[in-house]
Amino acid sequence: MGKVKQLGFFDRYLYLWGIICIVSGIIIGKIVPVSVVLMLSSLEIAHVNLPVGILIWIMIIPMLLQIDLKEIQQVRKFWRGSLITLGVNWLVKPFSMAFLGWFFLKHLFSFWLPASEIEHYFAGLVLLAAAPGTAMVFIWSYLCEGEPHFTLTQVALNDFIMIFAYAPIVGLLLGITGLTVPWSTLFISLIVYILIPFLLAQIFRYWIINQSTLDIEHVIKKIHPISLIALLVMLLLLFGFQGYQIYQKPFIVLLIAIPLLIQIYFNSILAYGLNKVSGEQHCIAGPSALISGSNFFELAVATAITLFGFKSGAALATVVGVLIEVPVMLSIVKLVNHSRKWYGS
Numbered sequence: 536m537g538k539v540k541q542l543g544f545f546d547r548y549l550y551l552w553g554i555i556c557i558v559s560g561i562i563i564g565k566i567v568p569v570s571v572v573l574m575l576s577s578l579e580i581a582h583v584n585l586p587v588g589i590l591i592w593i594m595i596i597p598m599l600l601q602i603d604l605k606e607i608q609q610v611r612k613f614w615r616g617s618l619i620t621l622g623v624n625w626l627v628k629p630f631s632m633a634f635l636g637w638f639f640l641k642h643l644f645s646f647w648l649p650a651s652e653i654e655h656y657f658a659g660l661v662l663l664a665a666a667p668g669t670a671m672v673f674i675w676s677y678l679c680e681g682e683p684h685f686t687l688t689q690v691a692l693n694d695f696i697m698i699f700a701y702a703p704i705v706g707l708l709l710g711i712t713g714l715t716v717p718w719s720t721l722f723i724s725l726i727v728y729i730l731i732p733f734l735l736a737q738i739f740r741y742w743i744i745n746q747s748t749l750d751i752e753h754v755i756k757k758i759h760p761i762s763l764i765a766l767l768v769m770l771l772l773l774f775g776f777q778g779y780q781i782y783q784k785p786f787i788v789l790l791i792a793i794p795l796l797i798q799i800y801f802n803s804i805l806a807y808g809l810n811k812v813s814g815e816q817h818c819i820a821g822p823s824a825l826i827s828g829s830n831f832f833e834l835a836v837a838t839a840i841t842l843f844g845f846k847s848g849a850a851l852a853t854v855v856g857v858l859i860e861v862p863v864m865l866s867i868v869k870l871v872n873h874s875r876k877w878y879g880s
Contacts, residue, residue, distance in 0.1 A: 682819055
């Protein structure tokens with residue numbers, strides 16, 4: 536990857552700006568009329584929210600500008616990182632979440648949770664863990680100096696496997712037969728969050744390269760702050776949309792968040808450590824850890840609503856996943872960057 540980028544003031548304190556946006560979003564969600572929040576949250580196609588989708592485009596297109604299709608074949612040399620990432624995502628993550636959900640929700644916290652909703656909360660956690668993260672992974676990878684071609688191919692592999700494995704894994708862990716997956720949400724999300732921004736980025740990259748007065752690295756550096764601003768605005772929106780959940784059921788939200796947090800950190804640290812043991816480079820271990828920890832929360836929310844209803848405990852549990860995803864992943868980015876010397880990078 537070359538010399539490590541020196542973080543500017545804005546990047547260095549991104550986690551702090553994130554906390555400010557989370558608090559501001561909750562406050563905005565409380566004081567803004569419910570009709571406005573409902574109007575914004577209802578701008579969606581197959582449970583894919585359009586304002587959030589636009590912000591994700593703004594976030595990840597600069598990251599995708601790094602992708603040179605001629606270099607894709609080079610990812611074969613990172614086969615160890617790929618196997619580790621796939622193994623953690625599909626052989627460990629859903630089952631570790633099922634165990635943590637069983638232990639915390641059905642036993643340790645059962646006294647404080649409504650008995651009629653415990654199974655639904657558990658289902659929501661499983662729905663989250665069975666769907667690896669997609670679009671947001673690109674910005675996490677960029678922030679930890681990840682190898683962009685590895686990140687792209689790994690996301691593509693996970694998305695391909697998810698088409699065939701998501702329903703069987705969820706059905707197995709929840710004991711549901713004939714599981715109905717909202718395929719429209721899955722495919723629209725992949726098209727909107729991955730395919731279209733990737734194509735736009737490649738067109739923009741081709742245009743930049745063919746301009747004698749422009750340098751691709753310089754352009755990426757210049758537009759990078761726009762991506763981070765979009766990330767913070769998305770935090771405002773997400774917590775504005777769901778702030779009422781925190782006000783209505785703060786203790787339940789906290790209890791659901793605990794096994795989710797443990798699961799995300801466990802899988803990220805596991806992938807990060809296995810990459811180190813295997814001798815993989817830091818630029819592969821970073822995105823591997825972040826892909827292993829992140830969730831495709833749009834699909835999980837849509838599936839929960841389809842199976843259990845909008846006001847179900849399963850839907851609430853997936854919403855908790857939405858709320859903690861960005862701040863937790865930012866903390867993992869921070870850990871990955873601070874442990875770079877451990878890798879000898």
